[in-house]
Amino acid sequence: MDAVLPILLTIIAAATPLVLAGIGELMVERSGVLNLGVEGMMIMGAVAGFGAAFMTGSPYLGILAAIAAGAAMALLFGFLTLTLATNQTATGLAITLLGLGLSGLIGKPFTGQPITRLPNWHGIDILVIFSFILTGAVAWFLFRSRAGLIVRAVGDNHTSAHTLGYPVIRVRYLAVLFGGGCAGLAGGYLSLSYTPQWIEGMTAGKGWIALALVVFASWRPWRLLAGAYLFGAISILAFTVQTFALGIPSQFLSALPYLVTVVALVIISRNRLMLRANTPACLGRPFVPDR
Amino acid sequence: MALILERRVERARKWMWLSPLLALALTVVAGAIIFALAGVNPLHGLYTYFISPLMDGWDREKLIAKAAPLVLIGVGLAVAYTANVWNIGAEGQFVAGALLAGLVPVFLPAWQGPSVMAAMLLLGVIGGLAWAMVPALLRARFHANEILTSLMLVYVMRLAYDWAVRGPLRDPQAMNFPKTVRFEGWQVLPAWGEIHLGAAFALVAALVLYVVMVKMLKGFELRALGSSPRAARFAGFSEHRAIYFVFAVSGALAGLAGACDVMGVSRQLQAPYEPNYGFVAIIVAFLGRLNPVGVIFAGLLLALSYMGGETAKVTLGISDNIAKVFQGMLLIFILACDTLILYRIRWQGRA
Amino acid sequence: MKKILLSAAVAAMALGAASASAFAADKYKACWVYVGSIGDFGYTYQHDQGRLAVDKALGDKVETAYVENVPESDSATAIERMARDGCKLIFTTSFGFMDATIEVAKKYPDVKFEHATGFKTAENVATYNAKFHEGRYVLGQIAAKMSKTGTAGYIVSFPIPEVVSGINAFMRGAQTVNPDFKVKIIWVNSWFDPTKEADAAKVLFSQGADILVQHTDSAAGMQVAEEQKKLAFGQASDMIKFGPHAQLTAIVDNWGPYYIERINQAMDGTWKTQSSWEGLKEGVVNMAPFTNMPDDVAKMAAETVEGIKAGTVNPFMGKITKQDGTVVGEDGKMLPDGDILGMNWYVKGVDDKLPQ
Numbered sequence: 001m002d003a004v005l006p007i008l009l010t011i012i013a014a015a016t017p018l019v020l021a022g023i024g025e026l027m028v029e030r031s032g033v034l035n036l037g038v039e040g041m042m043i044m045g046a047v048a049g050f051g052a053a054f055m056t057g058s059p060y061l062g063i064l065a066a067i068a069a070g071a072a073m074a075l076l077f078g079f080l081t082l083t084l085a086t087n088q089t090a091t092g093l094a095i096t097l098l099g100l101g102l103s104g105l106i107g108k109p110f111t112g113q114p115i116t117r118l119p120n121w122h123g124i125d126i127l128v129i130f131s132f133i134l135t136g137a138v139a140w141f142l143f144r145s146r147a148g149l150i151v152r153a154v155g156d157n158h159t160s161a162h163t164l165g166y167p168v169i170r171v172r173y174l175a176v177l178f179g180g181g182c183a184g185l186a187g188g189y190l191s192l193s194y195t196p197q198w199i200e201g202m203t204a205g206k207g208w209i210a211l212a213l214v215v216f217a218s219w220r221p222w223r224l225l226a227g228a229y230l231f232g233a234i235s236i237l238a239f240t241v242q243t244f245a246l247g248i249p250s251q252f253l254s255a256l257p258y259l260v261t262v263v264a265l266v267i268i269s270r271n272r273l274m275l276r277a278n279t280p281a282c283l284g285r286p287f288v289p290d291r
Numbered sequence: 292m293a294l295i296l297e298r299r300v301e302r303a304r305k306w307m308w309l310s311p312l313l314a315l316a317l318t319v320v321a322g323a324i325i326f327a328l329a330g331v332n333p334l335h336g337l338y339t340y341f342i343s344p345l346m347d348g349w350d351r352e353k354l355i356a357k358a359a360p361l362v363l364i365g366v367g368l369a370v371a372y373t374a375n376v377w378n379i380g381a382e383g384q385f386v387a388g389a390l391l392a393g394l395v396p397v398f399l400p401a402w403q404g405p406s407v408m409a410a411m412l413l414l415g416v417i418g419g420l421a422w423a424m425v426p427a428l429l430r431a432r433f434h435a436n437e438i439l440t441s442l443m444l445v446y447v448m449r450l451a452y453d454w455a456v457r458g459p460l461r462d463p464q465a466m467n468f469p470k471t472v473r474f475e476g477w478q479v480l481p482a483w484g485e486i487h488l489g490a491a492f493a494l495v496a497a498l499v500l501y502v503v504m505v506k507m508l509k510g511f512e513l514r515a516l517g518s519s520p521r522a523a524r525f526a527g528f529s530e531h532r533a534i535y536f537v538f539a540v541s542g543a544l545a546g547l548a549g550a551c552d553v554m555g556v557s558r559q560l561q562a563p564y565e566p567n568y569g570f571v572a573i574i575v576a577f578l579g580r581l582n583p584v585g586v587i588f589a590g591l592l593l594a595l596s597y598m599g600g601e602t603a604k605v606t607l608g609i610s611d612n613i614a615k616v617f618q619g620m621l622l623i624f625i626l627a628c629d630t631l632i633l634y635r636i637r638w639q640g641r642a
Numbered sequence: 643m644k645k646i647l648l649s650a651a652v653a654a655m656a657l658g659a660a661s662a663s664a665f666a667a668d669k670y671k672a673c674w675v676y677v678g679s680i681g682d683f684g685y686t687y688q689h690d691q692g693r694l695a696v697d698k699a700l701g702d703k704v705e706t707a708y709v710e711n712v713p714e715s716d717s718a719t720a721i722e723r724m725a726r727d728g729c730k731l732i733f734t735t736s737f738g739f740m741d742a743t744i745e746v747a748k749k750y751p752d753v754k755f756e757h758a759t760g761f762k763t764a765e766n767v768a769t770y771n772a773k774f775h776e777g778r779y780v781l782g783q784i785a786a787k788m789s790k791t792g793t794a795g796y797i798v799s800f801p802i803p804e805v806v807s808g809i810n811a812f813m814r815g816a817q818t819v820n821p822d823f824k825v826k827i828i829w830v831n832s833w834f835d836p837t838k839e840a841d842a843a844k845v846l847f848s849q850g851a852d853i854l855v856q857h858t859d860s861a862a863g864m865q866v867a868e869e870q871k872k873l874a875f876g877q878a879s880d881m882i883k884f885g886p887h888a889q890l891t892a893i894v895d896n897w898g899p900y901y902i903e904r905i906n907q908a909m910d911g912t913w914k915t916q917s918s919w920e921g922l923k924e925g926v927v928n929m930a931p932f933t934n935m936p937d938d939v940a941k942m943a944a945e946t947v948e949g950i951k952a953g954t955v956n957p958f959m960g961k962i963t964k965q966d967g968t969v970v971g972e973d974g975k976m977l978p979d980g981d982i983l984g985m986n987w988y989v990k991g992v993d994d995k996l997p998q
Contacts, residue, residue: 006848010841017837076623083294085634086626089372090577093570094622101615104681112683112861114883117869195836195862197884200612200681202860204835208442215439235838239845243795243826247995250829251454258443262429269435279436288296288634349726353719453831457801466761466984467803468737557715561738562800566715601720604709605727611679611710 007236009123013194014232015225017042017186019131021210022217022224023138024182029214030142031175032155032282036092037077038183039207040099045070045184047103050110050191050198059118062192063127063185070184071177073099078176082169085286100201110198117196127189132225134182139221151175155280158287168287183207216265218278227261234260296634306631314628318621325617331607339606340599340617350602352485354594356556359486360385360568362493362590363548365575366500366583367541373504373581375517376537380426380441381545382569383448384419388546389553390452391418393560396478397460397471407477412550419546420539422448427538431531437538449565456562470561480555487555489548494587496544501583513537545569578625596621669705672696672905673729675720676710677736682834684859684878686710688895689735689758695898696905704905714738718746725750731908733901734758737802743767754908759804761983763915770900773921774804775811775982776950777893777929778855779957780943781875782815784890784932785853786823787939788873793824795846797856797863799833801996805857807985811957812855813992815946826851827994836862847872853890864888873934880930891943892930900926919979923951958982963990 021038028035048069053062077095080086118125142148154161154171162168186206191198209231217224238253319337326336344350364381371378392415395407402410425444429435453469462472480487504510515523516533524530548568553560575593579585600614630636674693678686693706707729712720717739724732725746731754734743740760747755747767755767763769785794794816798805809827816823826849828842835858843854843863847870854874856863861881867874867888874885876892900918907913920926929947932940949955958977962970965988971977986996 003848003850006844010844010848013844014837014841080623080627083296084627084630084636085296086630087577090574090622091626093574094619094626096619097615097622098619101612101617101619104610104612104679105616108681111681111687112879112883114865190837195840195860195865197836197861197865199683199834199836199860200679201834202836204832204837206837212439212442215436236841236845239828239830239842240849242828243846243849245827245993245995249454249458250831251450254829254831255447255450258446262435262440262443265439266429266433266435269433288298349722357719450831453800466980467806467986469800469802470738470741473741552715556718557742559741561714563738564715566713601709601723602727605673605707605720605723605729608707 007240011229011232011236012128013123014235015228016128016131017189017194017206018210018213018228018231019135019225020127020189021183021186021207022213022228023131023134023221024179024186025211026214026217026219026221026224027138027142027151027175027182028179029283030155030219030280031151031172032158032280032285032287033081033172033176034088034092034284035074035077035176035179036089036211037073037095037099038092038179038211039203039205040096041070041073041077041180041183042099042187042190042207042210043103043201043203044073044099045187046191046202047107047110047187047198048184049188050115050196051106053115053192054110054113054198057116059116059192062115063118063188066184066188066192067181068184070187071181074176074180074183077180078173081286082172082176085288088284088286096207104200107198107200111200113198115192115196118193120193123193125193127185127193135221135225142221152280155282158282158285162287162289168289172287183210186210212261216261218268219280220278227264230264231257231261295637296630297637298634299632302632310628310631311625313631314621314624317624317628321620321624322617325613325620326607326609329609329613331609336603336607336609339603341595343602343606344595344598349485350598352483354591354598355486355490357597358587358590358594359490359493360548360552360566361572361575361593362587363489363496363551364541364545364569364572365579365586365590366493366497367544368572368576369579369581369583369586370500370504370513371537371541372576373517374513374533374537375520376430376534377438378423378426378441378538378541379438379573380423380443380445380569381541381572382565382567383441383445384422384542384545385549385552385566385569386445386448386452386564387422388415388419388549389560389564390448390455390549391415391546392550393460393471393474393553396474397462397560400472403477405477408480408554411478411554412547415546415548415550416543417546419549420543423538423542423545424535427535427542431534445569449563452560452564453562456560456564460560462559471559474554474558478554479558480551482555487551489551489555492547492551493590496547497583497587500540504583509536545572574622578622580629592625670703670731670905670909671705671707671727671729672731672901672908673706673724673727673733674708675712675717675724675732675734675736675739676708677712677714677738678834678859679710680708682859683861684834685895686735688878689733689897692897692901696901699898699902700905703909712736712739718742721746721755722749725753729753731756731905731913754913756904761917763917765915768904768915768918770904770918770920771983772895772926773919774893774895774927775807775957776921777927778808778811779815779950779955780929780946781855781891781893782812782817782823783819783946784935784939784943785812785855785875786816786819787942788890788935789820789823789853791850791852792820792822793826793851794853794855795843795849795851796825796827797839797842797846797854797858798827798829799858800831801829801986803983803985806988806996807958807982808857809992809994810985810989813989814957814962817991821991823991825855825992825994827992830858832858834859836860839863840866843867843874844870861885876930882930882933887934889930889933890935891932894928894930896926896928899924919983921950922947923953964988965990965992 045066049062049066052065323333426440578589840862843866861884864885
């Protein structure tokens with residue numbers, strides 16, 4: 001038992017940023033927008049969160065700054081893809097590039113500086129708890145509330161949603177901002193809690209994993225949480241197995257989380273009807289109302 | 292006040308030419324501001340970034356060499372995305388091609404002659420194609436979303452490559468460092484100055500795919516499947532066949548690009564190997580408006596932004612981060628200005 | 643109209659270029675090619691600190707430039723660009739740049755090159771490296787003294803000789819204090835991934851290790867040790883800020899003096915190709931202050947450092963039993979340099995398997 005609890009706590013830490021960013025992206029994709037800028041929004045959240053906490057001494061202000069920074073990047077993404085109807089895939093990648101560079105510039109004075117970590121109990125902090133609340137809230141919102149129904153309607157068929165009088169662009173703007181805020185928060189979790197320091201490029205691809213997990217979850221919040229925990233658990237267990245020195249190549253163990261995710265996706269994707277019911281049909285397609 | 296878009300009846304010819312110029316003007320202004328903030332003479336900065344890489348033969352050759360893999364991968368991806376198949380794992384297919392091509396010099400070092408070059412290139416194609424078949428199969432047979440599978444397989448292939456180069460393929464003379472023997476003779480692609488044969492492959496691939504997509508039934512089929520899958524199915528086009536086809540094409544080209552990269556540039560396999568061409572090519576495909584000929588220009592443009600960034604880093608002492616910000620902005624301006632080709636922008640007062 | 647504006651702009655830019663490049667002409671230009679980002683607070687950060695030391699010491703005579711995040715598979719472009727841009731002495735700081743450095747050096751015989759951690763030299767290519775394993779021997783002794791569980795956790799990046807010889811030196815040091823000392827090893831397959839390093843540290847502590855050693859770049863592991871009230875050693879930089887109660891000491895890379903010396907030699911014409919491999923004695927490898935340990939342990943560590951400097955103590959001196967039981971080396975003699983620089987075997991007591 002002594003060894004099990006720390007491992008569980010490690011898995012929680014590894015899964016939390018994926019849940020936070022993933023849930024945000026799930027909302028975005030439900031509204032029909034594919035945001036490949038998660039990584040860029042996440043790292044902006046990380047640097048802004050760290051910077052605010054470092055300069056004010058308050059990690060809570062750090063959290064707010066992280067959300068704001070993610071949302072600011074999302075606003076830019078929204079302006080481009082929604083108002084100007086640019087290609088979402090390419091715009092997302094450009095946003096990621098921009099975020100990686102900008103965060104490095106902003107973060108230069110913070111390199112090598114420590115901050116006080118978010119108050120926590122063995123690593124369980126307010127953001128970990130929030131990640132569960134967020135998942136529940138988004139699940140309720142999407143499937144139990146009228147507003148959520150509108151989001152899904154916009155994502156499934158923007159033309160009919162528009163005909164029915166729903167403000168497609170405004171709904172998408174809100175979803176994108178929400179997703180950006182969540183991605184920023186995930187970044188803030190990294191720099192305020194997971195590894196409380198700022199290092200250039202510290203997201204190290206986590207945004208991409210979050211993006212993949214949305215697909216893995218077939219756009220359903222609780223399944224996304226499960227996916228994030230599965231991914232985190234396999235990564236941590238692979239490390240644990242290494243300490244037993246069994247002579248298994250470490251590259252193989254490192255590849256396991258990716259392989260397991262693919263296999264699990266294949267297994268759950270076999271029910272095609274259910275899958276089609278959940279995939280936002282307008283995902284990635286720009287919408288410009290005809291007048 | 293709100294910005295609204297009005298769809299044009301047809302593409303605006305005028306904006307086809309003006310949009311890139313407007314993007315350029317915006318980039319120049321924004322770039323000047325960035326350079327000024329970084330303490331660099333803005334004019335000098337812009338010159339270094341955009342003009343100096345074109346002023347010199349060596350730079351121009353490097354530019355084409357850098358664009359070659361981007362175009363080679365980008366045209367394949369353009370075809371896939373046209374059919375609405377999201378292969379975002381070209382980076383893994385690229386590495387797979389490099390790895391397979393590298394087997395020949397390692398295990399058959401004495402084999403020389405034109406046949407070895409052909410064999411290595413072929414192995415590169417096979418490697419990329421085979422690795423692309425995995426997400427294709429998983430999508431066609433099990434409906435597994437290819438965004439996830441192709442992306443995850445990038446990480447898996449990188450680790451597999453890492454294992455191979457540190458283990459069985461390692462050069463025994465290399466003091467146990469992770470690299471293979473150096474490729475020699477016919478194992479190396481012929482080159483004109485800095486431009487290796489891969490650039491010719493890129494050009495041919497782009498032109499062939501242009502013909503396929505614009506002039507042949509296959510292109511119509513793929514476009515139909517991409518834009519209105521249901522109608523295409525009624526017309527008798529098979530979605531499965533299309534999935535396999537576009538994954539095969541994009542994977543094979545990415546694998547070929549990988550083989551060319553190790554045969555023409557690094558002339559060995561070494562770890563870590565993360566050139567990221569496969570990811571950058573996604574941008575290239577879309578900047579080229581999913582048109583194979585457009586991809587050539589987009590590839591050159593992105594290569595220019597890389598070369599310019601590198602020149603600016605060396606001669607102006609700006610950091611990699613400024614180069615990234617600048618590149619991100621350049622892309623954003625181009626994408627935003629592209630809108631003008633399809634739409635008219637109007638300011639609308641409160642109704 | 644637009645065209646006229648455009649050509650005017652181009653002309654103005656060209657003018658700007660001409661005026662800006664005129665004044666820097668007569669300074670000696672030294673350049674660096676980095677594999678990582680200068681903000682990594684690890685390996686590349688320390689090389690850049692060395693470059694900044696050059697700026698500080700020779701700023702009136704020397705102009706420095708660098709490129710960061712250069713991919714190893716296409717490093718020749720970056721290196722050649724530096725040679726074309728007037729760099730007279732170019733430092734390429736990653737092993738993966740070796741063949742590219744040699745190749746570019748052939749094309750530019752008037753430019754001097756220095757390649758870090760490699761083994762190929764030429765008339766105008768020198769190599770330089772640091773004996774990090776000397777420091778790791780000291781870490782091993784401290785760890786064996788300080789550990790209550792008799793087990794250290796070791797986070798490593800990739801199995802290259804520098805890392806393997808580091809593990810061996812650490813164990814050789816630990817075994818002088820506690821012959822049954824154990825080490826648990828996790829390969830994270832990356833030089834730089836803070837969250838993975840934190841994960842690995844947590845796993846190692848959960849598996850009974852109470853002291854952390856790392857051969858990866860970030861301070862993430864140090865922070866985990868601090869939080870869990872365990873002990874750790876810093877890597878590349880002094881990480882005491884991240885582990886005020888956890889850091890015992892750190893191996894600090896200190897390239898500045900070497901860079902200054904070589905640039906001075908290049909300027910006064912005495913530069914010659916060589917294979918420099920310096921350590922504690924020459925100050926290329928430094929130990930951060932010994933903290934969070936009793937005085938007797940600190941004293942022992944300081945004595946070992948002195949011994950290594952004086953040449954009486956060395957991790958690879960005398961008979962060494964390998965993991966498979968075979969014995970190499972002779973009493974009173976050092977293992978040949980080549981065996982250390984190309985090391986791919988473990989000493990007895992390391993419980994891990996190396997990829998072959």
